[in-house]
Amino acid sequence: xxxxxxxxxxxxxxxxxxxxxxxxxxxxxxxxxxxxxxxxxxxxxxxxxxxxxxxxxxxxxxxxxxxxxxxxxxxxxxxxxxxxxxxxxxxxxxxxxxxxxxxxxxxxxxxxxxxxxxxxxxxxxxxxxxxxxxxxxxxxxxxxxxxxxxxxxxxxxxxxxxxxxxxxxxxxxxxxxxxxxxxxxxxxxxxxxxxxxxxxxxxxxxxxxxxxxxxxxxxxxxxxxxxxxxxxxxxxxxxxxx
Ligand SMILES: CCCCCCCCCCCCC[C@@H](O)CC(=O)SCCNC(=O)CCNC(=O)[C@H](O)C(C)(C)COP(=O)(O)OP(=O)(O)OC[C@H]1O[C@@H](n2cnc3c(N)ncnc32)[C@H](O)[C@@H]1OP(=O)(O)O
Numbered sequence: 503x504x505x506x507x508x509x510x511x512x513x514x515x516x517x518x519x520x521x522x523x524x525x526x527x528x529x530x531x532x533x534x535x536x537x538x539x540x541x542x543x544x545x546x547x548x549x550x551x552x553x554x555x556x557x558x559x560x561x562x563x564x565x566x567x568x569x570x571x572x573x574x575x576x577x578x579x580x581x582x583x584x585x586x587x588x589x590x591x592x593x594x595x596x597x598x599x600x601x602x603x604x605x606x607x608x609x610x611x612x613x614x615x616x617x618x619x620x621x622x623x624x625x626x627x628x629x630x631x632x633x634x635x636x637x638x639x640x641x642x643x644x645x646x647x648x649x650x651x652x653x654x655x656x657x658x659x660x661x662x663x664x665x666x667x668x669x670x671x672x673x674x675x676x677x678x679x680x681x682x683x684x685x686x687x688x689x690x691x692x693x694x695x696x697x698x699x700x701x702x703x704x705x706x707x708x709x710x711x712x713x714x715x716x717x718x719x720x721x722x723x724x725x726x727x728x729x730x731x732x733x734x735x736x737x738x739x740x741x742x743x744x
Contacts, residue, residue, distance in 0.1 A: 528589050533646050535580065540639040542574035547632045564612065564619040564628070571628075575608050596725050599718060604631070606711075607673055611680055614689065618679045627672030630665045637661055659730040666726065670719055677712050684708060 546567055553563050578601045585594040612624055641658040644650040684690075690704040731737040 529646055532584070532589070533643060536639045536643040536646065539574065539577070540636060540643060542570065542577075543632055543635040543639065546570055546574065546628075547636060550628065550632070560622070560625045561620045564624055567628075568613055572608055572613065575604050575631075579605070593725075596722060600722060603673075603718075607676070610690070611677055611708075615680045615683050617683050618676060621676055621679050623672045623675035623679065625672075627669050627676065630669040630672060633661065634665050634669070655733065659726075659734050662723075662726050662730075666719075666723055670715060674712055674715060677708055681705060681708060 549567050549570065550563060553566050554560060557563075581590075581592075582594060582598050582601055584590045585592045585597050607627070612619060618624065637654065637657045641650070641654050644654055685705045688704075690702075690707075692698070692700055692702045694701045
């Protein structure tokens with residue numbers, strides 16, 4: 503009897519040790535990931551400021567940061583993985599829409615259409631994304647290290663109130679500016695007849711993307727307002743599972 507109790511205790515201890523090791527590994531990975539992302543977005547911020555100070559214009563700025571931006575924005579796909587495997591308490595759908603729409607904006611709009619890269623709207627969404635991401639990733643990092651300064655927490659759950667709509671305005675104006683170039687060049691489009699017997703018009707696809715902001719953005723914004731009430735005002739929010 504005594505020996506089976508002892509066995510149980512040994513098993514429990516082993517299980518607890520495994521859980522502790524797993525949670526330490528997850529914390530270490532997330533800390534590394536968030537530090538790397540904070541650093542990446544800080545590099546982008548510094549590069550943009552230096553470019554503007556040296557050249558006195560925003561023209562050519564996008565080209566100077568395009569590679570770094572593509573790398574760090576695409577790397578954010580890892581976050582969808584974090585939610586999918588359950589190592590962070592966030593919705594896969596909310597994170598997926600947020601991350602994929604940004605990746606789409608970078609790869610299939612701004613980087614693909616050189617003629618729009620000098621639009622002011624591009625600078626608008628770049629500045630907004632940069633401020634948001636430096637705040638967000640430093641919030642996660644300090645939170646994981648249990649040393650979260652209140653102003654970072656405050657910034658994380660207040661800046662978005664203004665930055666989110668501004669970012670959307672920047673993105674929509676950029677897509678709008680792309681429309682004439684897409685129509686003229688016929689890029690990413692397939693006209694009939696072709697061997698697949700399929701037709702696709704990227705111009706109309708872009709219009710659909712713009713329209714999809716109408717149902718999707720309010721949901722993301724409301725999600726952040728709920729997170730704000732939970733974190734800053736301690737409200738208990740019951741959310742539906744994905
Ligand atoms: C292919 C065609 C494309 C079609 C496109 C369609 C368009 C759709 C419209 C989309 C509009 C998007 C516009 C957007 O791009 C514009 C901008 O972004 S402008 C800039 C302003 N933006 C923001 O402020 C973004 C705010 N939104 C978010 O932050 C996101 O919703 C999200 C990234 C998903 C984060 O939200 P989340 O639910 O995760 O909230 P929390 O940050 O509070 O986190 C919840 C808990 O999880 C922990 N967590 C999360 N991530 C991490 C991490 N990396 N490391 C450690 N811990 C993490 C966090 O600490 C919380 O834990 P706890 O509850 O214990 O506090």
